[in-house]
Amino acid sequence: MEAETHTPQPCKLVVIISEAAIEQSLADEVMQLGAHGYTVSDVRGQGRHGARSALWGADRSIRMEILCDEETSLAILQHAEKTYFRHYAMVAYVADVGVLRPAKFKHQR
Amino acid sequence: MEAETHTPQPCKLVVIISEAAIEQSLADEVMQLGAHGYTVSDVRGQGRHGARSALWGADRSIRMEILCDEETSLAILQHAEKTYFRHYAMVAYVADVGVLRPAKFKHQR
Amino acid sequence: MEAETHTPQPCKLVVIISEAAIEQSLADEVMQLGAHGYTVSDVRGQGRHGARSALWGADRSIRMEILCDEETSLAILQHAEKTYFRHYAMVAYVADVGVLRPAKFKHQR
Amino acid sequence: MDAIPLFFVLGFVARLARSDLKIPGQLYEALSIYLLLAIGLKGGMELAKQDALALLPQAMSVLVLGAIIPLIAFPVLHKLGKLDRFNAAAIAGHYGSVSVVTFAVAVDYLIARGIAYEAYMPLFLVLLEMPGIAVGILLAKMGSDLRKVRWGVLSHEIFLGKSMVLLAGGLIIGWIAGPAGLEPLEPLFFDLFKGVLCLFLLEMGLVAASQASALRTSGVFLVVFAVVMPIVSALIGTVAGLLIGLSPGGTLLLATLAASASYIAAPAAMRIAIPEANPGISITAALVVTFPFNILLGIPLYDMIVRFAHGS
Amino acid sequence: MDAIPLFFVLGFVARLARSDLKIPGQLYEALSIYLLLAIGLKGGMELAKQDALALLPQAMSVLVLGAIIPLIAFPVLHKLGKLDRFNAAAIAGHYGSVSVVTFAVAVDYLIARGIAYEAYMPLFLVLLEMPGIAVGILLAKMGSDLRKVRWGVLSHEIFLGKSMVLLAGGLIIGWIAGPAGLEPLEPLFFDLFKGVLCLFLLEMGLVAASQASALRTSGVFLVVFAVVMPIVSALIGTVAGLLIGLSPGGTLLLATLAASASYIAAPAAMRIAIPEANPGISITAALVVTFPFNILLGIPLYDMIVRFAHGS
Amino acid sequence: MDAIPLFFVLGFVARLARSDLKIPGQLYEALSIYLLLAIGLKGGMELAKQDALALLPQAMSVLVLGAIIPLIAFPVLHKLGKLDRFNAAAIAGHYGSVSVVTFAVAVDYLIARGIAYEAYMPLFLVLLEMPGIAVGILLAKMGSDLRKVRWGVLSHEIFLGKSMVLLAGGLIIGWIAGPAGLEPLEPLFFDLFKGVLCLFLLEMGLVAASQASALRTSGVFLVVFAVVMPIVSALIGTVAGLLIGLSPGGTLLLATLAASASYIAAPAAMRIAIPEANPGISITAALVVTFPFNILLGIPLYDMIVRFAHGS
Numbered sequence A, B, C: 001m002e003a004e005t006h007t008p009q010p011c012k013l014v015v016i017i018s019e020a021a022i023e024q025s026l027a028d029e030v031m032q033l034g035a036h037g038y039t040v041s042d043v044r045g046q047g048r049h050g051a052r053s054a055l056w057g058a059d060r061s062i063r064m065e066i067l068c069d070e071e072t073s074l075a076i077l078q079h080a081e082k083t084y085f086r087h088y089a090m091v092a093y094v095a096d097v098g099v100l101r102p103a104k105f106k107h108q109r
Numbered sequence D, E, F: 001m002d003a004i005p006l007f008f009v010l011g012f013v014a015r016l017a018r019s020d021l022k023i024p025g026q027l028y029e030a031l032s033i034y035l036l037l038a039i040g041l042k043g044g045m046e047l048a049k050q051d052a053l054a055l056l057p058q059a060m061s062v063l064v065l066g067a068i069i070p071l072i073a074f075p076v077l078h079k080l081g082k083l084d085r086f087n088a089a090a091i092a093g094h095y096g097s098v099s100v101v102t103f104a105v106a107v108d109y110l111i112a113r114g115i116a117y118e119a120y121m122p123l124f125l126v127l128l129e130m131p132g133i134a135v136g137i138l139l140a141k142m143g144s145d146l147r148k149v150r151w152g153v154l155s156h157e158i159f160l161g162k163s164m165v166l167l168a169g170g171l172i173i174g175w176i177a178g179p180a181g182l183e184p185l186e187p188l189f190f191d192l193f194k195g196v197l198c199l200f201l202l203e204m205g206l207v208a209a210s211q212a213s214a215l216r217t218s219g220v221f222l223v224v225f226a227v228v229m230p231i232v233s234a235l236i237g238t239v240a241g242l243l244i245g246l247s248p249g250g251t252l253l254l255a256t257l258a259a260s261a262s263y264i265a266a267p268a269a270m271r272i273a274i275p276e277a278n279p280g281i282s283i284t285a286a287l288v289v290t291f292p293f294n295i296l297l298g299i300p301l302y303d304m305i306v307r308f309a310h311g312s
């Protein structure tokens, strides 16, 4: 059973913005690294690799956000860095947020 | 008149990710609980209820974000928990952010 | 060469939600103010200016998020306030996040 | 061979093979708006050629048919299937309502074989959309305090859901405009119909396959139900068709409507009206089992039943 | 009865009844791209059959017509309606420009009644798109320091807005390709036109109803303006049609163009060019009042006016 | 004049002029799903009329053709162009694969001139889609430890990419359903084809122009390559067409297929399979230079070559 509280408990939010081509692999890997879920939306933007305007297939970007515990958040960031930063258009960041049911996002190791 | 400042003042950001079916009711309730606005985008994702890939109608998810004061943020989180967590695919979190015109997001009680 | 670390370093995230009509100018200005990139998604919502349901052209809204250093974040917020808050439907906020490669988001002045 | 079911198979296989083929969400919505409107318009146009009043008795009987099916399905699901009241009621509602695409495939089946049918059948499709859903919801609420039920919200969901608005709206426009008024719309709404139907079936194949893994956890009962229930409903529909004096073609369409389960209007309404029901269960039954069963095997089977009943 | 206005009514009623029917955003964009291109192509094809040079005097007159209307509307809005300079100018610009869909409905009105018209009328539609917007912007800027105005940005917005590019681009392609070159495109761009128009009107009904609540706050003046201004413009358009020697059918189209108010190109341009103007006001007037007025009552009324003026 | 290339020009110019015209992303996807399916269906329908076995030798030769082109392109890019192994291999793969839209434009070129061609040519289009990509990937991996390569992922990417599934799926459905089964789908998939192609070319013009700035940094070598390589490939394709006994029309189509470079299937596959390659380079070459070159100048040029080769 999940422990539920009525004030928000600390949790990490990882956000990764990258090429749509890697959505599926990224999702699989994030789950493997201990996340229990993720949310994806379609975005466009600009960065070091120039404009990605989502005008057509190869030009689409996605934004993935993952609520998880701190350990998982670091694992995800480091995995993304190692695997994708070099060859793919990508940015990633982590933020501190609060959730009502922190157990839902904790990795059982 | 709103008080305006030139450095960001603290404010809460609530984010709720859930099934598209409840977008309208959620929006109505959020406003009733004291928020002055909200922003919605279409997302897809995975969680405890399995994959929600937005492939078709019943499978679509939304992400709603609400800037509000702390009291309202707690009210929204608790309302969401009470009303939807049991039967709907949903996650929610709250974050600390800064805004230039905090009065815009404050609930007059 | 960028300095890379394996623990997240502080960085600012600015988020601006406004009318789709100003997407292009906003993007240009954000880059001019020192950001090195931005990400845009299509959203709908409600606020002081009433509902913006993205039902049709004039009714569409966008959400732009920008990772940058603190100075740039303030410059962007203040520019948005000065230029758009008066006549356009808009909200903006700033959050503290962590990134692995902070140099990527720092403005060289 | 008829191309329509092949598109379903293509989508199904592509997804099982984990292809990245996807129908963009808004294209899916555009296709369903088109199909619902087109079927409504077609029915309305035929209605304009009829004496609408004369259809009233038939129409009433069809409404009753739509209410009976979930009343049969519910106890089976609840007692035999050991599903809780909410899930049993929700599934019963799906099977009481109808699948627009299954109907379109059956119409195509008749046209391809040159079998005549009452051209105003889409009227019955529109009529059958709601009562099943309404009865399903009532069944779910019977346990709870009926005064607490938000009837306004529920009837709004049933009568003003977008499927209903497009079907009924199309029907009324077609009726008012009549064949002459619709003529300039034919290239879009009638000539392209079957092609668009194929695209929609491609998408349905993708969706069905993406839900197929739920079969493993859903249990044998549900699968058996999702095959046997349509046959039972088709029998009832056949009887109803005979009673109200439909032609063999019309009877087959009514039997198919009875046999079909909704996976567009019903899931949307049920999600709001019966939040306690797990949408995965009803969609697996209606879309993963019953829908392909109907378009691949059911329709020919019901055709045999109807022929037998009509003694031809 | 003609089906087109019925789709508008369906959308309007569905939305007022708070149905969840929605036209997905990208479908809306797809429909407008289609309509603009199709009208441009049609016009260009007809232009290819003409001596284009001979149309020059008519074309010039039409440009003047487009500039006159906002000059009439502006003082009415500013002085009589007590709207500030920015809002008055923005609304005037909307009424100086034209509504592509209203034009299409008027063309359909003529075809349904077998009334002939100059087939190159879409050229005038293209020509009337811009000058009204330009004059509206100029009126707004007259108070401020003209040297500070970013003319480059403004003219970019006017001449390179997507409506303009699609209309003018279609016109030029149609002109160059000619009837023979366009023949293979007919099934898409011409045969489906009216059906797509219906879908667009369904969407316009939804949008108009979603803005309708703004009527309550907009005041009586605006509503009266949004009904009277089109009639005045139609009269001016009728006179212009007579002066440049159009047939009764062509005159009706020109009157309708004059009477119509833009709600696609103008709002986009105005939002950038006159940020001080509240877009809600002009859209309420143009879309919630003038547009349905024109397609439901205006066109028949202008037809009567034109017949009277042509003495037939 | 033919309208098709004009739509490309319209898109290209509109974007260069910084118009805000955009084809919404999901419309782009809808258009490509349509085009791929339609071409597959068309080819399958023609295949149903043939003795498919008799085509086997031709089909094998075409597969070889698809493998040869990247083997020629790779050393040129790597040695002459000084591109690293990854980029050279990725670009070679793009040129080994084919452009569906270029093929469609060439078919249209033949139809407009009344030149006959083997109606089963879309089969070769389907066959040519993959081998070039596969060879490109192999070339990239040759340097690295071949045991570390994830062959499963790669072959999945190649055979189950959505272009392949739609093309091959359409082909198989068309084959099974045959001309009679496809007849009701003709209004959507065949009659509208050319119109939809125009919309797609409008979009391609927009995309090409948006990538055009990359030309400045890409260097002269790449531009020269992107013009010369298609001509070389067209020559090889012409020889292949002669060898396998195609008609002049069929030979032109095969030459055009050889000359064309993929910008839908290949970029998607390469991005996964060769992440080290900069996608900007191959897309600039394939889409900004080769694609317009082919549809504006290449096809007529290859026509001359083929006529010469066929001695007519």
Ligand SMILES: Nc1ncnc2c1ncn2[C@@H]1O[C@H](COP(=O)(O)O)[C@@H](O)[C@H]1O
Pocket: A017, A018, A043, A044, A045, A046, A047, A048, A049, A050, A051, A052, A061, A088, A089, A090, A091, C035, C036, C037, C038, C039, C040, C065, C066, C067, C068, C105
């Ligand atoms: N400073 C930034 N702020 C927000 N989003 C960014 C930023 N830089 C890059 N992005 C996003 O990340 C994608 C890839 O970035 P890059 O690898 O820098 O090209 C871009 O297309 C943007 O969508």
Ligand SMILES: Nc1ncnc2c1ncn2[C@@H]1O[C@H](COP(=O)(O)O)[C@@H](O)[C@H]1O
Pocket: A035, A036, A037, A038, A039, A040, A065, A066, A067, A068, A105, B017, B018, B043, B044, B045, B046, B047, B048, B049, B050, B051, B052, B061, B088, B089, B090, B091
């Ligand atoms: N850990 C997570 N991080 C980010 N999004 C999540 C997470 N878990 C669930 N979600 C999102 O919330 C939706 C509902 O979650 P659930 O109720 O766990 O199925 C999913 O479809 C995801 O879009």
Ligand SMILES: Nc1ncnc2c1ncn2[C@@H]1O[C@H](COP(=O)(O)O)[C@@H](O)[C@H]1O
Pocket: B035, B036, B037, B038, B039, B040, B065, B066, B067, B068, B105, C017, C018, C043, C044, C045, C046, C047, C048, C049, C050, C051, C052, C061, C088, C089, C090, C091
């Ligand atoms: N309190 C809020 N929380 C989140 N989003 C908001 C809020 N207020 C406004 N917005 C968004 O910002 C847009 C413009 O806001 P406004 O200028 O208040 O009309 C709205 O359409 C919403 O998308």
Ligand code: NA
Pocket: D069, D094, D095, D096, D097, D098, D099, D233, D257, D258, D259, D260, D261, D262
């Ligand atoms: Na049923």
Ligand code: NA
Pocket: E069, E094, E095, E096, E097, E098, E099, E233, E257, E258, E259, E260, E261, E262
């Ligand atoms: Na006007």
Ligand code: NA
Pocket: F069, F094, F095, F096, F097, F098, F099, F233, F257, F258, F259, F260, F261, F262
């Ligand atoms: Na090639």
